[in-house]
Amino acid sequence: MLSREEREFVGVVRRFVDSEVKPVAHDLEAEDIYPEKLIEGMKELGIYGLAVPEPWGYGKVSAACYVLVTEELARGWMSLAGAMGGHTVVAKLILDYGTQEQKDKYLPRLATGELRATMALTEPGGGSDLQAMRTVARAEGGKYVVNGSKTWISNGRRAGLVALLCKTDPAAEPAHKGVSILLVEKGEGLTVSRDLHKLGYKGVETSELVFEDMHVPADALLGTAEGQGFAQMMRGLEVGRLQVAARALGVGRAALEDSLRYAQERESFGRPIWKHQSIGNYLANMATKLEAARQLTLFAAQRYDEGDRVDMEAGMAKLFASETAMEIALDAVRIHGGYGYSSEFDVERYFRDAPLMIVGEGTNEIQRNVIVKQLVGRNRVAR
Ligand SMILES: Cc1cc2nc3c(=O)[nH]c(=O)nc-3n(C[C@H](O)[C@H](O)[C@H](O)COP(=O)(O)OP(=O)(O)OC[C@H]3O[C@@H](n4cnc5c(N)ncnc54)[C@H](O)[C@@H]3O)c2cc1C
Structure with missing residues (x-):
């Protein structure tokens, strides 16, 4: 491929x-x-x-x-x-x-x-129900005046360019027709108000952004027409979800690799622990699920490369790979025994990093909504 x-x-x-x-x-x-x-x-x-x-x-x-x-x-x-x-x-x-x-x-x-660059969708009031967002860009004299706040923005402090999902027509019905993306450069009126403390995903900041009467030039609108932002972002999120699925593959693989090594080095009852059937079964299941997740993710990536709409496939990959990474990380903790709970070993980090992929880029509950909507849409029963 x-x-x-x-x-x-x-x-x-x-x-x-x-x-x-x-x-x-x-x-x-x-x-x-x-x-x-x-x-x-x-x-x-x-x-x-x-x-x-x-x-x-x-x-x-x-x-x-x-x-x-x-x-x-x-x-x-x-x-x-x-x-x-x-x-x-x-x-x-x-x-x-x-x-x-x-x-x-x-x-x-x-x-x-x-x-x-970073993308700013989520607001303090909610990340799943994007159409209910409150950040507004009001057109005024050849520019936009932006007010609102965004939260959980990855790289929010260091990114110089923010793809801001906001409402250019708050009264539009349906609401998504009033949503646009503005390409906002950092400047007066935009404050990075704080960095959030996290379970994992450390080292890289996740921030809150506050927009107060920020003046943004009219040509910051992505493309040429207002009201396209929701559809544009949904297509963009297909790549985002493939990326999050791939992150989950990486965490799962690290947890499996560490477990495979540890299970051969650690001995109990006079034999390496992988020879105990329970531990061997964990390893076999971890490797099998990880490979299934990788194949599903590569399948979605291939469909994307072919130019297909892949919200369902990318959603399936993100859902399955992230849940798999969490399961593998937990099994890695089990295999490492007490050391799996020690911050001196990396498996403890995998266990803290894995949940992000379940929540980020659209929670897995939202992925299931996307998947079932597509399933029914693609298999509609004549009535
Ligand atoms: C470390 C980190 C980094 C992030 N980076 C970014 C970023 O760079 N840019 C950005 O815009 N966002 C980012 N996010 C935000 C992330 O996308 C949101 O947290 C996520 O979309 C969920 O939104 P919420 O937290 O407001 O939860 P809510 O929307 O309040 O959801 C709460 C719970 O209700 C469930 N729920 C809500 N609606 C439904 C429904 N219709 N059906 C079923 N269940 C539902 C959710 O699945 C969840 O379990 C990041 C989050 C984290 C933790």
């Missing part, structure tokens, strides 16, 4: 993770330190430009390759994959829906990572 160059690139990222990430991830996460050097390394590898083709970039890869690169990063430290996920979605949004000026203005700097 991958070209030879793509396979080689995944190999380069794998080696980067083994040599640069694995040795430092534990301590950086324990101290909640921003991984400056690793992010710079990711920029040098071209990871921020994976969605940007020529002439603006040079590194656009297939969705399947993107999934496998993300898996490698998350295998080393999930936070690194989080530091490029929303960025890729924004780059894709600009590529697919932006004007020529927007592409020329942003894509070259997004490709190198010189400019980092």
